[in-house]
Amino acid sequence: MLTSRIIPCLDVRDGRVVKGVRFQGLKDAGCPVELAKEYEAQGADELVFLDVSATPEGRSTHRHTVSEVRAQLSIPMTTGGGVRVADDAALLLEAGADKVGVNTAAVSNPQLISDIANRFGSQCAVVAIDAALIDGSEDSWEVVTQSGKNRTGKSAIAWAKEAVDRGAGEILLTSWDRDGTRSGYDLALLRAISDVVNVPIIASGGANEPLHLADALRAGADAVLAASIFHEGDYTVGQLKEYLRKEKFAIRL
Amino acid sequence: MSSSVAIVRTGVANTASMVAGLRRVGADPQLCEDAETVRTAPYVVLPGVGTFGAGIASLKRMGVDEALKERIQSGLPTLAVCVGHQLLFQQSEESPEAEGLNIIEGSIQGFPPEVTCPQLGWNLVTAPKGARIFESGYAYFANSFRALHADPDWKMATADHGGEFIAGLERGAVVTAQFHPELSGPWGLSFFTRWLEVGRGRSS
Numbered sequence: 001m002l003t004s005r006i007i008p009c010l011d012v013r014d015g016r017v018v019k020g021v022r023f024q025g026l027k028d029a030g031c032p033v034e035l036a037k038e039y040e041a042q043g044a045d046e047l048v049f050l051d052v053s054a055t056p057e058g059r060s061t062h063r064h065t066v067s068e069v070r071a072q073l074s075i076p077m078t079t080g081g082g083v084r085v086a087d088d089a090a091l092l093l094e095a096g097a098d099k100v101g102v103n104t105a106a107v108s109n110p111q112l113i114s115d116i117a118n119r120f121g122s123q124c125a126v127v128a129i130d131a132a133l134i135d136g137s138e139d140s141w142e143v144v145t146q147s148g149k150n151r152t153g154k155s156a157i158a159w160a161k162e163a164v165d166r167g168a169g170e171i172l173l174t175s176w177d178r179d180g181t182r183s184g185y186d187l188a189l190l191r192a193i194s195d196v197v198n199v200p201i202i203a204s205g206g207a208n209e210p211l212h213l214a215d216a217l218r219a220g221a222d223a224v225l226a227a228s229i230f231h232e233g234d235y236t237v238g239q240l241k242e243y244l245r246k247e248k249f250a251i252r253l
Numbered sequence: 254m255s256s257s258v259a260i261v262r263t264g265v266a267n268t269a270s271m272v273a274g275l276r277r278v279g280a281d282p283q284l285c286e287d288a289e290t291v292r293t294a295p296y297v298v299l300p301g302v303g304t305f306g307a308g309i310a311s312l313k314r315m316g317v318d319e320a321l322k323e324r325i326q327s328g329l330p331t332l333a334v335c336v337g338h339q340l341l342f343q344q345s346e347e348s349p350e351a352e353g354l355n356i357i358e359g360s361i362q363g364f365p366p367e368v369t370c371p372q373l374g375w376n377l378v379t380a381p382k383g384a385r386i387f388e389s390g391y392a393y394f395a396n397s398f399r400a401l402h403a404d405p406d407w408k409m410a411t412a413d414h415g416g417e418f419i420a421g422l423e424r425g426a427v428v429t430a431q432f433h434p435e436l437s438g439p440w441g442l443s444f445f446t447r448w449l450e451v452g453r454g455r456s457s
């Protein structure tokens with residue numbers, strides 16, 4: 001059976017990893033290649049590189065970063081950020097990404113998902129959904145875009161279904177309420193989305209301790225993504241995998 | 254001297270990971286799209302492509318389908334990955350109108366509805382007895398369709414996702430992988446290395 005995946009996420013701007021990564025023994029903690037190698041050595045099942053550059057120059061630097069990481073990395077790499085048309089995805093796949101994530105652009109133009117899935121296959125098409133609880137509700141979420149600035153009013157559950165119907169092969173589901181809070185993944189959100197789609201779901205937003213990862217997997221996630229707990233050096237991927245294995249999850253060690 | 258590996262340029266396939274993986278084990282990968290190279294290269298890789306139908310159409314357009322078939326039937330070192338592995342069969346549910354290379358009897362089918370699809374992630378591959386290239390271990394898969402049966406002259410590696418399916422096949426220096434060795438960490442790299450070793454002396 002498939003193992004549960006652990007996926008460190010790195011934010012990259014203009015070719016450098018940002019969001020303070022603190023590793024001991026690494027000469028340069030901002031270098032994407034060095035960090036990718038470190039996480040692979042720790043047992044990461046795949047990596048996500050999110051391009052947070054704001055300029056066209058930054059985007060082209062990011063493609064260069066992807067190809068440099070690819071040359072050194074033997075596990076899958078997903079990248080996203082700034083993908084507006086299928087040709088943007090093509091450039092990233094050619095550079096060496098294995099999957100491409102789309103977010104804001106897919107919400108305004110859902111055809112983008114079909115374009116990528118038809119051209120490169122669903123297994124390449126990751127739809128990132130940022131979901132936030134609707135004010136006053138405990139069980140309905142709306143899609144937010146533009147890094148949380150724009151609340152769309154669009155149902156996250158309906159959007160997940162539509163994304164899969166259009167060819168998404170995987171959903172990267174981030175709880176906007178939990179992201180960066182370290183208060184655990186939004187389990188109700190995970191349950192709600194995993195009930196309605198059959199593609200794998202990557203849980204994101206809120207991980208702080210091993211129990212959070214186990215909870216997310218029990219709530220229906222196929223993979224768990226985290227940033228701060230790895231970058232701050234709280235846990236290695238290997239330590240979390242040991243824990244999950246003791247909790248009887250299928251884990252690749 | 255490093256082994257020269259011709260990767261068939263199927264058009265939509267992402268070859269960057271394959272090139273990088275083969276380089277990491279010391280091979281010298283080159284992209285190719287002509288029948289002569291497919292016939293004579295010491296090693297040939299047929300990488301994963303978008304769909305079964307697009308894959309076979311692309312091989313026919315390049316005119317390498319017959320060369321590939323001859324090469325595999327005469328046992329020259331060949332590695333077919335993901336949809337490449339599936340193309341060796343007769344047909345696939347994914348593209349019912351398309352005809353595969355027809356080297357292995359049988360058809361490719363979708364996963365049962367109770368498991369996630371696509372299968373994305375690491376699954377345990379169990380190597381067949383007497384295998385020289387396959388070893389048991391975790392491999393990275395990214396597929397929505399899979400083969401269930403193959404002729405007994407192929408040694409069959411298996412994995413389980415909603416029931417047992419074919420993770421790969423081995424016959425001499427010809428090997429197929431439903432998984433992606435180029436994305437399967439150190440295990441995948443050692444898979445490449447064993448294929449290159451078994452192929453040494455077998456190549457033309």
